[in-house]
Amino acid sequence: MLQLFAHPFSSYSWKALIPMWADGTEFEYRQVPEDEANYAELKRIWPFGKFPVLVDDGQVIAEVTCIIEHLQAHHRGPNVWIPDGELGRRVRFLDRFFDLYVQGNMQPAVDHALGKGYAYGEELGRKNLHIAYDWLEANLPDGGWAAGETFTLADCAAAPALFYADWIEQIGDTRPKLKAYRARLLAHPQVSRAVEEARPYRPYFPLGAPDRD
Ligand SMILES: N[C@@H](CCC(=O)N[C@@H](CS)C(=O)NCC(=O)O)C(=O)O
Numbered sequence: 677m678l679q680l681f682a683h684p685f686s687s688y689s690w691k692a693l694i695p696m697w698a699d700g701t702e703f704e705y706r707q708v709p710e711d712e713a714n715y716a717e718l719k720r721i722w723p724f725g726k727f728p729v730l731v732d733d734g735q736v737i738a739e740v741t742c743i744i745e746h747l748q749a750h751h752r753g754p755n756v757w758i759p760d761g762e763l764g765r766r767v768r769f770l771d772r773f774f775d776l777y778v779q780g781n782m783q784p785a786v787d788h789a790l791g792k793g794y795a796y797g798e799e800l801g802r803k804n805l806h807i808a809y810d811w812l813e814a815n816l817p818d819g820g821w822a823a824g825e826t827f828t829l830a831d832c833a834a835a836p837a838l839f840y841a842d843w844i845e846q847i848g849d850t851r852p853k854l855k856a857y858r859a860r861l862l863a864h865p866q867v868s869r870a871v872e873e874a875r876p877y878r879p880y881f882p883l884g885a886p887d888r889d
Pocket residue numbers: 686687688689724725726727728738739740741
């Protein structure tokens with residue numbers, strides 16, 4: 677049985693859970709960090725202690741994009757998360773964009789609020805978040821998903837990234853395409869499940885979770 681070390685409020689955990697739920701992949705959910713035994717085991721197998729981490733018959737797979745690639749290669753379900761060819765290259769690029777330019781730029785504000793970061797990092801991150809929003813507004817398709825008609829790895833990355841980033845810097849009404857894409861993501865059944873399962877943990881959000889979502 678596959679094991680996934682994850683947490684319901686963790687954005688990168690959502691990114692793994694969404695495709696696993698969509699594919700109907702069976703796995704044991706090992707919640708961290710609250711469960712001390714699970715957390716000790718996570719740190720033993722992946723000393724950085726970051727999650728999610730997948731364990732497949734003793735093989736440890738970290739980094740959620742790699743987890744999804746592993747699942748697609750070895751536990752394929754009905755969905756294709758990373759298509760072949762040019763479309764696949766676009767999907768991979770957008771996956772990097774949502775992780776690095778959206779999540780990566782919102783994290784400093786969260787870290788600073790938790791007393792772990794510094795003001796300049798937060799300021800720069802907030803500024804870059806608006807650059808990322810503007811880029812997405814100019815480059816996303818008018819409808820459908822990030823790379824076209826099919827919900828892919830790029831959307832698995834986008835859903836938690838845009839869900840939480842909007843809590844830090846609102847996308848606002850000046851970016852109607854991006855705002856509508858976020859709304860479509862939140863209406864997707866597996867994303868909606870992730871939002872609901874995370875709801876009890878909203879007090880964890882150090883900047884105060886808004887009640888609009
Ligand atoms: N680059 C990693 C990021 C994983 C990550 O930062 N996870 C966060 C939770 S969303 C975490 O483990 N935070 C706890 C920590 O850093 O100790 C990935 O793509 O999987």
